[in-house]
Amino acid sequence: MLDVHNLSKAFGGLQVTRNVSFKLEQGERRVILGPNGAGKTTLFNLLVGELKPTAGDILVGGTSISGMSVSQRSRMGLSRSYQKNNLFEDLTVRENLTLAAAAAQGKIAWLVKDSFRDRGVKEAVEEAAELVSLTDLLDTPVKAASYGNRRQLEVGIALATRPKLLLMDEPTSGVGPSMIEGFHRLLKSLPEELTVLIIEHDMDLAFDVADRITVLNFGEVVFEGTPDETRGNPVVRDIYLGDWQQDA
Amino acid sequence: MFHQTPTRSIVLVFALVALALYAIYGGYFAREIVVEIAILAILAISIDVVAGFGGMVSLCHGAIMGVSAYTYGILTAKLGYPALPSAVAAIGAAAVFGTVVGWITARTTGIYFIMATLAFGQMAYTVIFKSRWLGGDDGMGGLPRFDFDWAGIAMNKSLPFALYALLLVLLCYVAAAWVMRSAFGRTLCGIHSNEPRMRAIGVSTIIHRARAMGFSGLLAGVAGIIAGQHIQYISPELLFWTVSGEALIVVILGGLGTLIGPMIGAIAFVLLKHELSGYTDHWHIVVGLVLIATVLAGGRGLYGQIEHWMTRRKARGAAQNA
Ligand SMILES: Nc1ncnc2c1ncn2[C@@H]1O[C@H](COP(=O)(O)OP(=O)(O)O)[C@@H](O)[C@H]1O
Ligand SMILES: [Mg+2]
Numbered sequence: 081m082l083d084v085h086n087l088s089k090a091f092g093g094l095q096v097t098r099n100v101s102f103k104l105e106q107g108e109r110r111v112i113l114g115p116n117g118a119g120k121t122t123l124f125n126l127l128v129g130e131l132k133p134t135a136g137d138i139l140v141g142g143t144s145i146s147g148m149s150v151s152q153r154s155r156m157g158l159s160r161s162y163q164k165n166n167l168f169e170d171l172t173v174r175e176n177l178t179l180a181a182a183a184a185q186g187k188i189a190w191l192v193k194d195s196f197r198d199r200g201v202k203e204a205v206e207e208a209a210e211l212v213s214l215t216d217l218l219d220t221p222v223k224a225a226s227y228g229n230r231r232q233l234e235v236g237i238a239l240a241t242r243p244k245l246l247l248m249d250e251p252t253s254g255v256g257p258s259m260i261e262g263f264h265r266l267l268k269s270l271p272e273e274l275t276v277l278i279i280e281h282d283m284d285l286a287f288d289v290a291d292r293i294t295v296l297n298f299g300e301v302v303f304e305g306t307p308d309e310t311r312g313n314p315v316v317r318d319i320y321l322g323d324w325q326q327d328a
Numbered sequence: 329m330f331h332q333t334p335t336r337s338i339v340l341v342f343a344l345v346a347l348a349l350y351a352i353y354g355g356y357f358a359r360e361i362v363v364e365i366a367i368l369a370i371l372a373i374s375i376d377v378v379a380g381f382g383g384m385v386s387l388c389h390g391a392i393m394g395v396s397a398y399t400y401g402i403l404t405a406k407l408g409y410p411a412l413p414s415a416v417a418a419i420g421a422a423a424v425f426g427t428v429v430g431w432i433t434a435r436t437t438g439i440y441f442i443m444a445t446l447a448f449g450q451m452a453y454t455v456i457f458k459s460r461w462l463g464g465d466d467g468m469g470g471l472p473r474f475d476f477d478w479a480g481i482a483m484n485k486s487l488p489f490a491l492y493a494l495l496l497v498l499l500c501y502v503a504a505a506w507v508m509r510s511a512f513g514r515t516l517c518g519i520h521s522n523e524p525r526m527r528a529i530g531v532s533t534i535i536h537r538a539r540a541m542g543f544s545g546l547l548a549g550v551a552g553i554i555a556g557q558h559i560q561y562i563s564p565e566l567l568f569w570t571v572s573g574e575a576l577i578v579v580i581l582g583g584l585g586t587l588i589g590p591m592i593g594a595i596a597f598v599l600l601k602h603e604l605s606g607y608t609d610h611w612h613i614v615v616g617l618v619l620i621a622t623v624l625a626g627g628r629g630l631y632g633q634i635e636h637w638m639t640r641r642k643a644r645g646a647a648q649n650a
Contacts, residue, residue, distance in 0.1 A: 128528065154530035166528075168521040175329060179518040183529040188515040189539060195511035196329075241529050 081106040081275050082127075082245060087136035089119075089126055089299075096122045097133070098299040104245075104275050109267070111286045112279045113310075114296035115319060120279045121163055123296070124247050127277075128160050129153045140245070154184070157244030161235045161251060163279070167222050173233055174218040177205040177240045184241035208240035211266055228259045235266070246270075248278040252285065260285060287311070295319065329517050330381065330508035335635065336588045340501060343591060344494055351490040359490040363558050365598045366493035367551050370500045371571075372578040372590030374547035377504055378430075379576070380585030381513060382540050383520035385442050388429055388449030390571030392545045396422035396552030397562045398456060398468070405470040406461075412474060419549035425452070426545020431538035437523070446569055453567040467563030471556045493554050497591070500547050504587055507543060516540050581619055583629030592631045 082104040089097035096119045104110055114120050125131040127138060129150040138145050145153055168176045175196075181204035182188060182195035195201055209215045212232040217225065225233065235251050252260045260282055267289045270276065280286045286293065287307040295303040295316050303316050310316055351362040371393055378384040399421040403414035433444040456462050463469075473483040474492075481488050507513055518526045519533050526533050556562050565571070574597075582593020597615065604611035622629050628636050 130524075130528075149532070150527040151530050151532045154528060160528065166522065166525050168518060168525065170521055171329065171517075179514065179526070180529045182511060182514065183518075183526065183531045187511050188531055188536065190511035191507050191543075192510055194509055195514050198511075237525070237529065 081108075081141060082277070083139040083142075084127070085137040085139065087123070087126055087138065088134050089122055089131060090134050096299050097126060100136070100296070100299070100301055102294055102301065102304060104277065106275055107273050109276045109289050109291045110278070111290035111293045112277065112296060113281075113286065113293060113316075113320070118296040119299040120296055121249055122299075124160055124249055124277075124279070127247060128158055154241065155186075158247070159184075159238040159241045159243030159245070160247040161238040161249060163249040163253060165230050165234050167230060167233060167237070169222050172219055172221050173209075173214055173225065173229075173236075174205065176222060176233055177208050177214075177218075177236055178202075180237045180240035181205050181208070181242075184243075204240050204242055207242075208236045211239055211269065212236040213262055213266075228255045231255050231259070232262075235263075243274070245275045245277065248276070248280075250279050250281060252280065252282050264288065330505065330513055330585075330587070332505050332509060335638070336586070339588055339631070340498075340591070343595060344498055347595070348491060348494055351487060351494070356486050359486040361598060361602060362490040363493045363554065365594050366490075366497045367555050367558070368575060368578060368598060369497050369591045369594035370551040370554070371548055371575045372582065372594050373500055373504050373587055374544045374551065375572070375575050376579050376584065376587055376590045377508065377516075377544040377547065378540055379579060380587075381508055381520060382516045382537065383437070384430075384445075384537065384541070385576065386445040386541070386544075387442055387569050387572045387576070388445040388452070389544070389548050389575060390569060391449035391452040391567040392422050392426050392429075392548040393552040393555065393571070394456065394562070394564070394567030395425045395452060396549035397471075397556040397566055398462060400553055400556045401468045401471050401562055402462070404472050405468060411472045415474075415553045418553060419546055422549025422552060423542045423546040426548070427538050427542030430541025430545075431534065433541075434534040434537040445572075449567065449569050449572060453564055453569070456567060457564040463563075465564055467561055467565075469561040471560045471562065473557045473560065489558070493558075496550055496554060500550055501587060501591065504547060508587065512539070512543070577615070577619060579629075580627070581615075581622060581629055583632030583635070584627075586629070586631055586635070589629045589631035593629065596630060 084100060084102050087097055087100040100123060112120050122131065126133050129148060140156060145156065168179060178196050178201060181201045185200055187195040187198055187201060209218055212235050214229065214232055214236055217229055222230065235248060238246060252263050264285050290307050292304065292306055293310045294301055297319050303313055347362050347365065351359045371389060375386060375389050378386055396418045399418035400414055403409045403417060404411055429445060429448045433441055436444050457465055473489065476483050483489055515531060515536055519536060523533050555566060578593040578597050579590045581597060583589025600615055601611055604614055625633055
């Protein structure tokens with residue numbers, strides 16, 4: 081479903097993505113691991129079109145999306161959540177989710193009808209709210225929501241677009257153990273046909289949900305394999321020493 | 329996000345009825361003031377659509393209004409087409425002009441957007457100012473009013489014309505309010521709040537911002553028709569950037585992003601101007617002081633401030649009852 085082909089990106093002289101290639105099958109759960117600064121977020125920015133690669137190609141379902149804008153890619157079913165919260169700060173939780181659902185359903189320029197009262201939009205909002213456990217907080221202003229709830233909303237916005245390919249950038253960063261547990265359940269409850277690419281630091285979570293794992297270091301893919309293969313790999317051990325010892 | 333609250337509806341009806349009564353019983357001078365308020369109110373509402381809801385502070389709305397007035401003048405006075413279809417075409421021209429400016433400037437935000445719209449507005453001003461055919465700085469006369477004689481309405485009289493201008497204020501307000509609480513307005517608010525995220529969820533924000541400038545241009549176009557028909561003469565001054573600046577002051581004075589605020593602002597501005605200019609040539613200073621006061625009070629504007637007090641009192645009341 082996703083075919084990343086020799087993708088490279090440099091900021092001036094700094095090579096941040098080097099010849100990255102990998103493929104995702106439909107419905108696959110892929111976790112990307114790598115130390116800070118490895119170029120994980122940059123890879124996401126390239127995939128959704130927020131950055132232009134210096135070389136390489138990205139194919140979705142066999143067709144190149146490299147020439148498409150961010151919004152075009154989103155309308156094709158690519159949706160992402162951000163490592164750093166990127167919300168509609170002055171609106172409520174419901175309004176955040178509704179904007180996303182309405183946009184994805186193309187209900188953005190009606191002059192007379194209100195997208196916020198549209199049944200199809202409301203269904204997508206309720207569905208996304210349920211998935212990220214925000215049903216009871218729908219009418220809370222984002223400003224008044226806790227950090228954890230904002231983190232949930234960050235993923236909820238991406239889900240409200242009902243994507244085909246969901247990219248999540250460290251959804252559990254900065255949240256406590258109970259909420260990590262919640263994200264774990266969320267990942268398990270996502271529809272099977274949804275393809276998921278997730279950057280995650282929590283090892284238990286990563287090993288449990290991943291079908292395959294890709295490891296990035298200095299912008300390069302240094303390893304790809306099943307969770308079991310990853311555990312035993314010496315290169316990965318080297319890079320991730322601290323974390324892995326805890327885990328083993 | 330826009331809400332047409334009951335209070336806003338009441339204020340709207342109350343203001344329009346008061347202006348109508350003022351026109352009916354106030355004589356010729358009152359009717360002139362009412363028309364002046366109507367033109368400014370519609371222009372301010374149209375600016376509020378893009379500035380208050382879309383975060384696009386435009387300094388070319390005077391020019392958009394002028395494009396409509398001049399198109400109307402060309403079609404009627406120069407080319408002899410009938411008034412009604414000419415007005416429709418002129419409003420369409422304003423919408424197209426707004427859309428084009430919106431599309432070209434949509435890649436800019438903040439101060440750069442303001443400067444870009446200023447440049448486009450001044451460009452339109454210069455083109456008309458320099459055009460011999462359009463009368464240059466002498467302007468153009470002979471613009472007709474609508475002919476509603478068949479309905480027994482004499483539009484060349486001051487009272488029917490003032491009431492007609494108020495009717496158009498109502499229509500423009502309802503159109504703006506309706507569109508702001510439809511999908512179109514929701515998307516615009518989303519872009520104002522976080523444009524990059526709007527793109528990420530699939531909105532072509534450039535296209536939508538251009539559309540918003542087009543819709544706003546349409547409303548400004550209506551103001552242009554009234555302005556052209558009012559004294560049946562137009563000059564390039566209509567397009568000068570200070571016209572936009574003054575309307576922007578009215579929006580901020582009344583309450584940005586409320587639609588009703590700009591209308592209240594227009595009433596306050598015009599009345600203040602006429603009351604004070606009897607005493608002093610420096611009435612601008614007083615308007616400036618009122619503006620500074622509203623900005624310092626939180627920037628909600630006259631109407632926004634009152635609404636703020638009301639919701640606070642209600643919240644306090646609810647807290648006491650609980
Ligand atoms: N816009 C940018 N301009 C310059 N350097 C950048 C930019 N974005 C990221 N980088 C650099 O690229 C490297 C990888 O960053 P990032 O992709 O955020 O890593 P990760 O998400 O794996 O922690 C870092 O060294 C970072 O400083
Ligand atoms: Mg990162």
